[in-house]
Amino acid sequence: MTELLLVDDTATNAELFADLIRDRLAWRVTVCTLAADVTPELLAITDFDLAVVDLSFPRETLTGLDVLLQVRRHRPATSLVVLTQGDDWVADLLRDTWEALPLASVISKATPIAAQLVVLRQVEESGSAPPDPALQPWLPAERSPWRSAEMYGRLVQHAGQAKLWRALIDSAQEPSYGELARSTGLKLNTLKNYRAQVVNELALHGLTDPTLKEMHQFSRRCRPLLQPFIDQRLQSADAAP
Amino acid sequence: MRAEGDTIDLWFAFAAGSDSWGETEPPNVLVDQASRLVEVLCLLVAGSWPIVWLLASGDRLGTRDIVLFALLVLSLAVLGIPVLRGRRRPTEPWRSAARRTVCGSIALACWAGLAPDLALLGAWPIGVAAGADIARTSLTLGVPLRPGAWLGRFLRSPVHIGVVLALVVGAWLLTARSGTLRIVLLYGAFLLTVTTAWLAIIAVVHLDRRVQIAREDFERRVVEREHRRRGHWLHDDVCSDLRSARLRIESGSVAEADVGGLLDDLEHQLRMRQLDEFIDAGSVRLAEIIQPYVRRAQQEGVTIEESPTLDSGGVVVAGDTARLVQRAMGVLVPNAMHAGSPSIAVRLRVTEGTVEVEVEDHGGGFDLDTVPLGRGLDRLRDELGPEHLRSTRTDDGSIVQAIIALRPPGEPALRPSRRRAAETSTST
Numbered sequence: 001m002t003e004l005l006l007v008d009d010t011a012t013n014a015e016l017f018a019d020l021i022r023d024r025l026a027w028r029v030t031v032c033t034l035a036a037d038v039t040p041e042l043l044a045i046t047d048f049d050l051a052v053v054d055l056s057f058p059r060e061t062l063t064g065l066d067v068l069l070q071v072r073r074h075r076p077a078t079s080l081v082v083l084t085q086g087d088d089w090v091a092d093l094l095r096d097t098w099e100a101l102p103l104a105s106v107i108s109k110a111t112p113i114a115a116q117l118v119v120l121r122q123v124e125e126s127g128s129a130p131p132d133p134a135l136q137p138w139l140p141a142e143r144s145p146w147r148s149a150e151m152y153g154r155l156v157q158h159a160g161q162a163k164l165w166r167a168l169i170d171s172a173q174e175p176s177y178g179e180l181a182r183s184t185g186l187k188l189n190t191l192k193n194y195r196a197q198v199v200n201e202l203a204l205h206g207l208t209d210p211t212l213k214e215m216h217q218f219s220r221r222c223r224p225l226l227q228p229f230i231d232q233r234l235q236s237a238d239a240a241p
Numbered sequence: 242m243r244a245e246g247d248t249i250d251l252w253f254a255f256a257a258g259s260d261s262w263g264e265t266e267p268p269n270v271l272v273d274q275a276s277r278l279v280e281v282l283c284l285l286v287a288g289s290w291p292i293v294w295l296l297a298s299g300d301r302l303g304t305r306d307i308v309l310f311a312l313l314v315l316s317l318a319v320l321g322i323p324v325l326r327g328r329r330r331p332t333e334p335w336r337s338a339a340r341r342t343v344c345g346s347i348a349l350a351c352w353a354g355l356a357p358d359l360a361l362l363g364a365w366p367i368g369v370a371a372g373a374d375i376a377r378t379s380l381t382l383g384v385p386l387r388p389g390a391w392l393g394r395f396l397r398s399p400v401h402i403g404v405v406l407a408l409v410v411g412a413w414l415l416t417a418r419s420g421t422l423r424i425v426l427l428y429g430a431f432l433l434t435v436t437t438a439w440l441a442i443i444a445v446v447h448l449d450r451r452v453q454i455a456r457e458d459f460e461r462r463v464v465e466r467e468h469r470r471r472g473h474w475l476h477d478d479v480c481s482d483l484r485s486a487r488l489r490i491e492s493g494s495v496a497e498a499d500v501g502g503l504l505d506d507l508e509h510q511l512r513m514r515q516l517d518e519f520i521d522a523g524s525v526r527l528a529e530i531i532q533p534y535v536r537r538a539q540q541e542g543v544t545i546e547e548s549p550t551l552d553s554g555g556v557v558v559a560g561d562t563a564r565l566v567q568r569a570m571g572v573l574v575p576n577a578m579h580a581g582s583p584s585i586a587v588r589l590r591v592t593e594g595t596v597e598v599e600v601e602d603h604g605g606g607f608d609l610d611t612v613p614l615g616r617g618l619d620r621l622r623d624e625l626g627p628e629h630l631r632s633t634r635t636d637d638g639s640i641v642q643a644i645i646a647l648r649p650p651g652e653p654a655l656r657p658s659r660r661r662a663a664e665t666s667t668s669t
Contacts, residue, residue: 088519088529095551110508110536133545133587134535137528137554176383177254177262187250188262188382189334195264211264 002027002124003046007067008054008083009033017113024117035062043074050104050123052081055090055097065097066224069149072101079104079123086110086135093221098131098139099147100225106131106139146204149225154201156229159237160186164194165230168212168219175212251384256338258374259381260323263331268380269456272449274327276373279441281325283366283373288317288348290363291355298357306355313351316344324374353430358423361430368434372441379442380449388443395435404431478514482507505540509533520563524650527589527596528554530566534574538585541578547586547601556591559648566598568624569643572617573600580604582638596645603638 004027008014011033018029030046032038035057051071055064068080080101084090086108098106104123107116111132122129131139145151156162163184168175170183177188184191199209205222207214219226254262259273267273292310295302302310320341323332349367356363379386395401408428486503489495495503512533519525531554535545558566577585582604590597609632612618621643622630629644 086532088526091526091528108536111539112542115539133548134532134539136548136550137531137589139551141550141552176268176381178383178385181247181250181384187247188254189250192262192264192334 002050003048004029004120005032005038005046005048005051005053005071005078006030007032007035007038007051007064009035009057009059010054020113021117021120025121035060035064035067038067038070040070040074043071048075048078050079050081050120051075052083052107052120055082055084055093063093063224065093065100068097068101068103069224072149079127081120081123082106083109083116084135086132086138091138094135094138095140096147096222096225099143100149100152105129106135108132108134110134144204152222152225153229155198156226156233157197159233160190160194161198162230162233162237164191164198165219165226166234168216169223169226169230171216174216177212180212253334253338254382254384255375255378256342257332257334257378258337258341259378260327261332261334261337262378262381268383269449269452271452272380272445273377275448276377276445277324277327280370280373280377281321283370284317284321284324287352287364287366287370288313290366291352291357291360294357294360294363295355300357309351309355313348313355316348316351319344320348353427358426361423361426362433364430364434365437368437368439369441371434372438373445375438376442376445376449380445386442386446388439388446391442392435392439401435404428474514479511482510505537509537509540512536516567520560520567523560524557525560525563526554527556527558527566527591530563531570531587531589531598534570535587538574538578543578543582544584545587546584547588549587549589553589553591556589556596557650558596559650562596562645562648565625565643565645566596568621569598569645570600572621573598573641573643576600576617576641577602577604577638580607580638591647594647596647598643598645599640601635601638601640603635605637606634606639607632608634609641 002025004021006014006018006021006029008017008031014031014033018031021027021029030042030048032042048071051068053064053067053071057063064082064084068082071078071080080103082094082097082103082105084094084106086094086106094106097103105119105128107119111134119129119132146154156165163186164180167180167183171179175183177191180186180191181188186194195212195215202210202215202218205218207218210218291313292302292306295306352364352367353361376386405428408424411424486507489503490500516525516530516533519529527549528551531549535548538545574585574587577600580602582602584603586599586601588597588599588601590599609618609622609630618630618641625643625645630642631644632639632641
């Protein structure tokens, strides 16, 4: 029997949708309403064929991107599907997710239920389905090879850049060089140099000579993709004699 | 957490100036612009002061005076022009620090060499300019200055003690009274400059704080008003529509099988209202405009064969262009659906000055010249202009294109008189 993991913070809608899937597709569905509930332990218990994940979890610090990466890490064979409202609010996150991960499809929550189930069936049978036409305008015609999850390591080449990204992620609002210097312990000119080192790479992510504000927004949005490389660089720096 | 050598790092950062840290937006544009204006005006006053004093006292200008004045003007120009131009591309800090330090030193030396004894006390504009520059850099960097503590620390600092010692030694070595007097006046000018710089920093920081408070207060009132407006909208529009739907269901005017359609109608109305809000915000992405219409078609069981990608969907347009794209979608998509087309293709093409909205259907086809007057397509044609609405028949349907002038956000709209003149020149 096909196993599906459904992750959506709207508990009522998630359960109703799960019931429809159980009823019409005869699949087994596991529902999680918190992104934090998708743990390695949960993924170890069940070999999910598909994971259908909402992108936005406004009451949590984690996002759907964290969930998708978690599933991919522990169940690489699971087909990943994003289920989203797909409005302007999540448009950038949707695009980042689409380009970073090999998503099987993207479904709009506003699409008729029957059409959503058709897409799920198609993913189960053939491994992928075209993204929802209502969400297509948010997706590039082709995925950039420079924006896959592995390529985010190019933005974190050493511990200094890792400190800069960590400080940007941890800032509640647009930081200044002074605030970054105080939180990282790095000198002002050093921070400026580190910024200059990543500018060319950021152009591949659609940011042309970004301001600190734009880097801050990018870091917060792409935190799940940057964090593993940040942790790796900082651990290596701490371990070095 | 403080790094080693952070004092030197700070001195270097201030020597480089605010424009070297231009990857941040000015925290307060008003204060940024005001401090630049004050700095440039003070440099002009300071630069002209020695020559004005000399000419006013009837002294003849020698070759030395002219050379010093030329050097003074040149160095002040190199300092002042970037300040006047404002932020463009951020400069390398070390390059900026070197330029400003060298030019500043030359300017000070020329000024001190040019100014007669008592004229040295006219150095205060230099202090004001320096203070405005330091304050602006501190606000850009996000490094808080504490002017009260700063003055005391400076007077006890090695820089100040070194200057005093140098002047004392110089005075002791000199035998001519005028030499000693000049040294005393130089020190007086130095103190005056430092004091006026200190006062300028206090003034700029205080102004920044006052403007920040006023802005936060204004934003808080705007947000409060917006919350109330949204609350009112939720009550008036949304609740009213929900009540209307309920009344129709309870009165039996809607069959049970049609309740789903009624809710779809309600959803579409809310999305259109949401789109209005986005467009009224001033700018919107093309994807946001076409999305409600694509969703509506899907709700009605129409298959979307083709939909634009981010290349065109991600383009941001100004409010008036957005309204026309919305109008076009609001006519072309429903027309295709009313023609009974089982599927449609929606395309967007963005060129240098236009947005083309294209809808292809399989509803049997029609002739644009025979559409009913005063209705959807006819009114759209009147709005856009006859040459900006085209249709082509296909084997089993039509392709209709609406061509809309593209105005990016931020670009000013043509005033009505200029728009009429532009239309006239285009038609001729």
